[in-house]
Amino acid sequence: MPPQLKCGLAALSLLLLAAGTARADHLYISNEKDNTVTVVDATSLAIVKTVPVGARPRGLLLAADHKSLYVCTSDADHIEVLDLASLAVTRTLQSGPDPETFALSPDGKTLYVSNEDDNQVSIVDIASGRISDEIPTGVEPEGMVVSPDGKTIVNTSETTSMAHFIDATSHKMLASVLVGSRPRFAAYTKDGGQVWVSSEVGGNVSVIDSATHKVIHTIAFAIPGVPAETVQAVGINLSPDGKWAFVALGPANRVAVVDTASYAVKKYLLVGQRVWHMDFSFDGKTLYTANGVSNDMSVIDVGEMKVTKSVPVGHLPWGVVYGP
Numbered sequence: 001m002p003p004q005l006k007c008g009l010a011a012l013s014l015l016l017l018a019a020g021t022a023r024a025d026h027l028y029i030s031n032e033k034d035n036t037v038t039v040v041d042a043t044s045l046a047i048v049k050t051v052p053v054g055a056r057p058r059g060l061l062l063a064a065d066h067k068s069l070y071v072c073t074s075d076a077d078h079i080e081v082l083d084l085a086s087l088a089v090t091r092t093l094q095s096g097p098d099p100e101t102f103a104l105s106p107d108g109k110t111l112y113v114s115n116e117d118d119n120q121v122s123i124v125d126i127a128s129g130r131i132s133d134e135i136p137t138g139v140e141p142e143g144m145v146v147s148p149d150g151k152t153i154v155n156t157s158e159t160t161s162m163a164h165f166i167d168a169t170s171h172k173m174l175a176s177v178l179v180g181s182r183p184r185f186a187a188y189t190k191d192g193g194q195v196w197v198s199s200e201v202g203g204n205v206s207v208i209d210s211a212t213h214k215v216i217h218t219i220a221f222a223i224p225g226v227p228a229e230t231v232q233a234v235g236i237n238l239s240p241d242g243k244w245a246f247v248a249l250g251p252a253n254r255v256a257v258v259d260t261a262s263y264a265v266k267k268y269l270l271v272g273q274r275v276w277h278m279d280f281s282f283d284g285k286t287l288y289t290a291n292g293v294s295n296d297m298s299v300i301d302v303g304e305m306k307v308t309k310s311v312p313v314g315h316l317p318w319g320v321v322y323g324p
Helices: 003-020
Strands: 026-031 036-041 047-052 057-062 068-073 078-083 088-093 099-104 110-115 120-125 130-136 141-146 152-157 162-167 173-178 183-188 194-199 204-209 214-220 236-238 244-248 254-259 265-270 275-280 286-291 296-301 306-312 317-323
Touching: 026 057, 026 068, 026 286, 036 057, 057 099, 057 317, 068 088, 068 099, 078 099, 110 141, 110 152, 120 141, 141 194, 152 183, 152 194, 162 183, 173 214, 183 236, 194 236, 236 275, 244 275, 254 275, 265 306, 286 317, 296 317
Parallel strands: 099 141, 141 183, 275 317
Antiparallel strands: 026 036, 026 317, 036 047, 057 068, 068 078, 078 088, 099 110, 110 120, 120 130, 141 152, 152 162, 162 173, 183 194, 194 204, 204 214, 236 244, 244 254, 254 265, 275 286, 286 296, 296 306
8 A cells, every 4th residue: 555545544544533532512400409410412402311419409610620510419518529421429528508609719629618508608628528617708608709810719698798808818808898689699800800799689780890899880780571670680601702791680581791891781682481500612602591490401692692592401400511
């Protein structure tokens, strides 16, 4: 066989091998009522598997190495580790009582967990699976986020209506910022300059300057024909390019699209009932929502800013994470 033909066949074999082993991405949805995590193929949107987990799964986080998924099983009072290769729970981590949401340190070694019943944040060392410290907060801590540089933790307390800025090294409170009623979620901008905090009962989003700890803007939402009391801001996802903020509006069944430069609401996207949390695909082109009452997931084309599909999942879906 001529050397050129041998080289051509070898190259073709490598291409075929690469095509055969291409990564298949998935979506992971926590179902509060079913005590399960639904695994959905991100390409076909078909359900791959339904994984049993502990009681009342809510918060989900992808591990730093993308090999496992952390699951807050709130009524089981611990965090479960779902291995993504086997789709089985392989470890249990301490969490403190009623873990609902959490954040992962940039180095992937620490989880910061909100404990609603105990009014505190638990610091969990992932390697040992144990709580290394506990930080007192306001009443009913909920949202958790870590700054991009890993130096600051932000926790929201629902009943106190505050966002607490905490030093990640000393675990000392740096500032407490008054926001709208019942803050549910917090998100840092990519550059770490701002923290966006949603308020469920207030129905708005507070934009906080990270350096001064001052609210610099409050974003309100009004949807024609939709009662104001149903407009409840919960999950927030900032687009990878930093241009847009997508805000889940709970029982209003809408996701608001906000221009991050002007803070103007560009559009409201009609999704499933009681939209709660969301996540982007790795390329940022698609956003997925967990819709708690309609028991489905909506698929949003980010470029077109329109909903393209609804996918049935489990009962009372709460969180969604995109992963391998």
